Amino acid sequence: xxxxxxxxxxxxxxxxxxxxxxxxxxxxxxxxxxxxxxxxxxxxxxxxxxxxxxxxxxxxxxxxxxxxxxxxxxxxxxxxxxxxxxxxxxxxxxxxxxxxxxxxxxxxxxxxxxxxxxxxxxxxxxxxxxxxxxxxxxxxxxxxxxxxxxxxxxxxxxxxxxxxxxxxxxxxxxxxxxxxxxxxxxxxxxxxxxxxxxxxxxxxxxxxxxxxxxxxxxxxxxxxxxxxxxxxxxxxxxxxxxxxxxxxxxxxxxxxxxxxxxxxxxxxxxxx
Amino acid sequence: xxxxxxxxxxxxxxxxxxxxxxxxxxxxxxxxxxxxxxxxxxxxxxxxxxxxxxxxxxxxxxxxxxxxxxxxxxxxxxxxxxxxxxxxxxxxxxxxxxxxxxxxxxxxxxxxxxxxxxxxxxxxxxxxxxxxxxxxxxxxxxxxxxxxxxxxxxxxxxxxxxxxxxxxxxxxxxxxxxxxxxxxxxxxxxxxxxxxxxxxxxxxxxxxxxxxxxxxxxxxxxxxxxxxxxxxxxxxxxxxxxxxxxxxxxxxxxxxxxxxxxxxxxxxxxxxxxxxxxxxxxxxxxxxxxxxxxxxxxxxxxxx
Numbered sequence: 001x002x003x004x005x006x007x008x009x010x011x012x013x014x015x016x017x018x019x020x021x022x023x024x025x026x027x028x029x030x031x032x033x034x035x036x037x038x039x040x041x042x043x044x045x046x047x048x049x050x051x052x053x054x055x056x057x058x059x060x061x062x063x064x065x066x067x068x069x070x071x072x073x074x075x076x077x078x079x080x081x082x083x084x085x086x087x088x089x090x091x092x093x094x095x096x097x098x099x100x101x102x103x104x105x106x107x108x109x110x111x112x113x114x115x116x117x118x119x120x121x122x123x124x125x126x127x128x129x130x131x132x133x134x135x136x137x138x139x140x141x142x143x144x145x146x147x148x149x150x151x152x153x154x155x156x157x158x159x160x161x162x163x164x165x166x167x168x169x170x171x172x173x174x175x176x177x178x179x180x181x182x183x184x185x186x187x188x189x190x191x192x193x194x195x196x197x198x199x200x201x202x203x204x205x206x207x208x209x210x211x212x213x214x215x216x217x218x219x220x221x222x223x224x225x226x227x228x229x230x231x232x233x234x235x236x237x238x239x240x241x242x243x244x245x246x247x248x249x250x251x252x253x254x255x256x257x258x259x260x261x262x263x264x265x266x267x268x269x270x271x272x
Numbered sequence: 273x274x275x276x277x278x279x280x281x282x283x284x285x286x287x288x289x290x291x292x293x294x295x296x297x298x299x300x301x302x303x304x305x306x307x308x309x310x311x312x313x314x315x316x317x318x319x320x321x322x323x324x325x326x327x328x329x330x331x332x333x334x335x336x337x338x339x340x341x342x343x344x345x346x347x348x349x350x351x352x353x354x355x356x357x358x359x360x361x362x363x364x365x366x367x368x369x370x371x372x373x374x375x376x377x378x379x380x381x382x383x384x385x386x387x388x389x390x391x392x393x394x395x396x397x398x399x400x401x402x403x404x405x406x407x408x409x410x411x412x413x414x415x416x417x418x419x420x421x422x423x424x425x426x427x428x429x430x431x432x433x434x435x436x437x438x439x440x441x442x443x444x445x446x447x448x449x450x451x452x453x454x455x456x457x458x459x460x461x462x463x464x465x466x467x468x469x470x471x472x473x474x475x476x477x478x479x480x481x482x483x484x485x486x487x488x489x490x491x492x493x494x495x496x497x498x499x500x501x502x503x504x505x506x507x508x509x510x511x512x513x514x515x516x517x518x519x520x521x522x523x524x525x526x527x528x529x530x531x532x533x534x535x536x537x538x539x540x541x542x543x544x545x546x547x548x549x550x551x552x553x554x555x556x557x558x559x560x561x562x563x564x565x566x567x568x569x570x571x572x573x574x575x576x
Contacts, residue, residue: 017449018391021386021388029381031380115360
């Protein structure tokens with residue numbers, strides 16, 4: 001296939017098999033990791049289904065229940081489906097960050113993939129940031145799908161404060177990815193990662209209002225939920241959807257969680 | 273590379289590593305010169321892998337000092353990874369990553385990598401470039417890991433169980449490749465329990481037993497250390513007297529198998545046997561004199 005004799009440089013005595021690569025157009029380690037991880041990410045259809053399809057599918061099934069399409073006085077005249085679009089949007093981000101990402105990284109650790117990488121000059125942050133980027137972008141695309149399907153199929157108005165909505169969503173994604181990265185950093189193996197992921201996942205679903213919309217939660221509960229990244233995100237999204245600029249306390253809460261947890265994840269994430 | 277005097281490229285002194293109160297490496301010291309193939313030979317669990325993993329920076333020693341080209345594998349980990357390529361005894365790649373993708377990925381980790389195409393060709397991986405790691409046979413995975421150990425154009429390459437899982441043909445091809453690697457100036461650290469491999473490849477061998485180096489010498493030197501370093505066998509035309517055989521100088525062992533006699537001893541024994549045969553006018557059919565193998569030396573030098 002390759003004519004090895006042509007690759008030998010005249011200045012070296014090394015055999016052809018040990019010829020140096022040409023130095024032009026070589027990707028950086030970080031870019032190469034991102035490229036490889038993207039390919040691998042696209043080779044996991046089950047993972048892609050859960051992140052991309054499941055949130056919108058769940059919303060659509062609920063949207064087909066007639067009661068979800070009737071105006072509800074507890075929700076200030078909104079329909080349940082209107083309150084459910086932000087829920088689906090956040091589920092997309094949470095599934096990608098907390099359910100999908102940590103087991104990928106812990107499986108790498110368990111199988112010895114990270115061990116092999118640790119004997120090369122590549123840094124752990126290259127892999128961590130590639131995984132956070134891939135899952136974050138996919139989660140956001142899935143969120144976008146939920147918004148579009150909500151608009152087209154169930155006539156849910158697009159957010160009035162689009163810029164605020166986008167900002168909230170980005171902050172929420174950052175906070176959720178940080179949680180996922182921390183889980184991957186701290187979990188000893190993929191069993192633990194799945195376990196911790198679920199322990200975080202169900203309270204997270206509660207906080208974003210899967211069972212009771214945040215707008216109708218009792219005050220004490222609502223106050224507690226507001227301090228979680230999930231509750232803060234749900235509240236801020238609802239405000240932005242209704243055309244108000246979200247409370248700074250919500251955005252601040254999200255930013256604080258994202259910063260602290262990312263720092264912790266980088267501090268604790270190790271090859272071994 | 274910039275050193276005028278030949279300083280050792282690897283220096284290990286009084287290395288210690290304990291797991292659960294059991295000393296796995298118990299005061300190991302040696303140096304490796306640039307450009308040599310240095311082997312570790314020992315039984316499973318003797319401490320070979322732990323020793324090289326301390327050199328690779330995969331394990332933190334409990335005591336002693338390790339220097340790789342003057343660098344500390346733990347404190348200067350990144351600098352060491354740039355000049356040291358490793359093939360680990362236990363590791364894996366992403367199961368759905370293809371051979372080609374793995375070679376491209378690992379090339380990108382290093383400042384001055386080798387061209388992976390001829391390397392893959394040499395290791396017989398070219399027909400497997402589009403195959404995913406998870407679908408490779410054990411031998412194919414092994415060959416890919418050898419390629420990845422060499423891909424960064426390292427000054428030192430550590431190969432742990434180099435030819436495990438390879439068929440005899442691939443094993444010989446791999447040995448030739450390692451000799452070429454050494455000839456290009458790379459230092460090779462080889463962990464093995466294959467005597468033939470150690471004997472063929474290594475300039476020097478450290479025998480490791482229970483966490484300690486019990487002997488360190490060239491393969492020839494190790495064989496010579498063993499008391500029965502020469503083996504002589506023949507079928508005498510008329511039976512020989514046992515007592516006469518037992519009186520031979522420096523004799524280590526006598527074995528009778530049907531009519532064939534096998535003696536082990538030194539060169540002195542060989543000379544004495546030949547004069548005995550001449551004196552008694554006995555013809556020695558199928559006379560064979562051979563050096564004892566490293567196998568024999570290993571068994572002599574390792575307590576079991």
